[in-house]
Amino acid sequence: MVRCVDQIEVIAVDQSGKTAGVVSRVRNMVQDGTLREGDALPSTRALAAELGVARGTVVAAYEQLDGEGWIRTRHGAVARVTAPVVRAVPGAEHGRAAADVPAAAHPPPTPAAPADAPPVDCRPGIPAVTAISPRDWRAAWRAAAAAPLRNATSDPLGLPDLRAQVVAQLGLSRGFETSTDRVLLTAGTSEALSLVTEALRVHLGRSPVVAVEDPGYRTGQRAVVSAGGTVVGVPVGEDGLDLDALEAIGPVDVVLVAPTHQYPLGSVMPVARRRRLLAWAAATGTLVVEDDYDSEFRHRGAPVPALAALDVEGVVLHVGGFSKTLDPRLRCSYVVLPGVASGSLVAPVVAAVVSARRARGPVVAEPVQLALAHLLRTGAMRRHLGRVRRDYAHRRARIATRLGDVAGLEARALTGGLHAVVVWSGPATGAEVARTMADAGFLVSTLEEYGLTQGSTRAGVVLGYGALTLPELDRALDALITAVRVDA
Numbered sequence: 001m002v003r004c005v006d007q008i009e010v011i012a013v014d015q016s017g018k019t020a021g022v023v024s025r026v027r028n029m030v031q032d033g034t035l036r037e038g039d040a041l042p043s044t045r046a047l048a049a050e051l052g053v054a055r056g057t058v059v060a061a062y063e064q065l066d067g068e069g070w071i072r073t074r075h076g077a078v079a080r081v082t083a084p085v086v087r088a089v090p091g092a093e094h095g096r097a098a099a100d101v102p103a104a105a106h107p108p109p110t111p112a113a114p115a116d117a118p119p120v121d122c123r124p125g126i127p128a129v130t131a132i133s134p135r136d137w138r139a140a141w142r143a144a145a146a147a148p149l150r151n152a153t154s155d156p157l158g159l160p161d162l163r164a165q166v167v168a169q170l171g172l173s174r175g176f177e178t179s180t181d182r183v184l185l186t187a188g189t190s191e192a193l194s195l196v197t198e199a200l201r202v203h204l205g206r207s208p209v210v211a212v213e214d215p216g217y218r219t220g221q222r223a224v225v226s227a228g229g230t231v232v233g234v235p236v237g238e239d240g241l242d243l244d245a246l247e248a249i250g251p252v253d254v255v256l257v258a259p260t261h262q263y264p265l266g267s268v269m270p271v272a273r274r275r276r277l278l279a280w281a282a283a284t285g286t287l288v289v290e291d292d293y294d295s296e297f298r299h300r301g302a303p304v305p306a307l308a309a310l311d312v313e314g315v316v317l318h319v320g321g322f323s324k325t326l327d328p329r330l331r332c333s334y335v336v337l338p339g340v341a342s343g344s345l346v347a348p349v350v351a352a353v354v355s356a357r358r359a360r361g362p363v364v365a366e367p368v369q370l371a372l373a374h375l376l377r378t379g380a381m382r383r384h385l386g387r388v389r390r391d392y393a394h395r396r397a398r399i400a401t402r403l404g405d406v407a408g409l410e411a412r413a414l415t416g417g418l419h420a421v422v423v424w425s426g427p428a429t430g431a432e433v434a435r436t437m438a439d440a441g442f443l444v445s446t447l448e449e450y451g452l453t454q455g456s457t458r459a460g461v462v463l464g465y466g467a468l469t470l471p472e473l474d475r476a477l478d479a480l481i482t483a484v485r486v487d488a
C-alpha cells in the first residue's frame with residue numbers, strides 16, 4: 001500500500017535542498033506514525049513526477065533514508081519503511097546497551113583466529129575504508145588524472161567545486177545551509193585546530209585560551225598546544241560539556257566541542273544546552289569550534305543536526321571531513337566559517353582564520369580534491385555512506401546485544417559513530433584490560449588515555465568497530481569479556 005505520498009511536499013529550491021526536503025518529510029512521517037513499518041513508498045519515478053522534481057532528487061533522498069535506516073530500498077523492488085521509530089531517550093547513550101536493541105539470539109560460537117594472525121587493531125579512528133565501491137573509487141581517480149594540467153598555483157582555500165559539493169552534502173546530512181565562500185579546506189581536523197589557534201595567537205598577540213572537553217580528543221588538544229594555545233579542561237557529563245563549569249573558569253577565547261557524539265564518551269548535547277552555549281558565546285565573544293568528526297553515523301533516534309544549524313549568532317566554526325566517512329589518509333577536512341554580522345565580537349577572529357589559511361597556503365593536494373569532488377558530485381559518496389551506515393549499525397547492534405547480556409559490563413557511546421566505550425564494575429583498570437586483550441591479539445585504547453586531568457575518567461576501554469569484520473568483532477568481544485573477568 002502506498003500512503004500519504006501527496007503530503008511529501010518539497011519546499012526548498014535548489015537540488016540538494018529538494019533532496020533534503022524529501023528526506024526530512026519522509027523521516028517526519030515515519031516519526032509521527034503517518035508511515036508505518038512495512039508501508040511501501042512510491043517509486044522514485046512516480047514520486048518525482050508527483051513532486052515535479054528530477055528523479056535523481058528522489059533517488060538521492062531514498063538512498064539517504066536507506067542509509068539512515070528509515071527505509072529499505074532494493075533494486076527492482078518498492079522501497080519500504082523498515083522499523084518502528086526509536087525516539088532518542090535523554091541520556092540513552094549512557095544506559096545499558098541492551099535496553100535499546102531488540103532481543104536477539106546469541107551469536108553462534110565465534111570461529112577462532114588462525115594461530116599466527118597479526119593483532120587485530122580495534123583502536124578507534126579507522127573506518128571501513130575498503131567498503132567504497134572499487135569502480136567508484138577508480139572512476140574518481142581517473143577523473144582527477146584527466147583534469148587538464150595548469151600552469152597555476154592552487155587556491156589556498158580549496159577548489160571551489162569541492163567546496164560547493166561540501167556545501168550540498170552538509171545541507172543534506174548535517175542540516176545546515178552555508179555557502180562556498182565560507183568553506184575552506186584543511187589537512188585534517190588537527191590542521192584545522194592548529195590553523196584556528198595560530199590565527200588567534202597572531203590576532204590577540206598572546207596564547208589563546210581554548211576550553212576543551214575532559215575527557216576529550218587528545219590529538220586535537222595537542223595540535224592546539226603545538227600551535228601556541230593553552231588548553232583548559234572542562235568536565236563532560238551525560239549531556240556533553242558542563243556549561244556551569246565552563247562559565248566558572250573565566251574568560252576563554254575558544255570552546256572546542258563535539259556536541260553530536262562527544263569523543264570518546266558519546267554524549268549528545270541537548271538542544272537547550274546548545275542554545276545556552278551559543279548565547280553565552282555570543283555575549284562573551286567566544287568562538288565555538290564544533291568538531292563534527294563522525295556525526296554522519298547515527299544509529300539510534302532521530303538524526304541530530306549540527307550545532308552550526310542553530311547558530312543564528314554566528315559564533316560556530318564547524319569542522320568536518322573525510323577521515324571517518326572515507327579514509328583518514330586522504331588528510332582532507334573542511335572548516336565552515338560562521339556568517340558573522342559586522343560588529344560581531346568574533347568577526348575579526350573569522351577574518352584572521354581566512355588570512356592564516358592564505359598565509360599557510362594550500363595543504364590538500366589538488367588531485368585529492370578533484371577525486372573527492374567527483375565522489376560527491378556523482379553520488380558515489382552518498383552510496384558509500386548508505387552502505388557503511390548499515391554495516392556500522394549492524395556491528396553496533398552486535399556489540400549492544402553481546403555485551404548487554406554480560407552482568408557488570410556496560411557498552412556506551414553506541415547511539416552513533418563507529419566506536420564503543422566499554423566500562424565495568426570490577427576492579428580492573430583500562431590498562432590492565434587493554435594489556436590482556438593485546439596478549440590475546442586485540443589492540444584497544446583505554447578510556448583513561450582521553451583524560452586531560454588525572455581522574456577525569458573511570459576505567460574503561462574504547463573499541464573502534466568501523467574496520468572490523470564480524471568474526472573479528474566477535475572474537476574481540478570474547479577477549480574483552482574474558483579480560484574483564486566477568487562471566488559471559
Ligand SMILES: Cc1ncc(COP(=O)(O)O)c(C=O)c1O
Pocket residue numbers: 124125187188189190191217220258263291293321323328332333
Ligand atoms: C574527535 C575526533 N575528531 C576528529 C577526528 C579526525 O581527525 P583528522 O581529521 O585529523 O583525521 C577524529 C579521528 O579519530 C576524532 O576522533
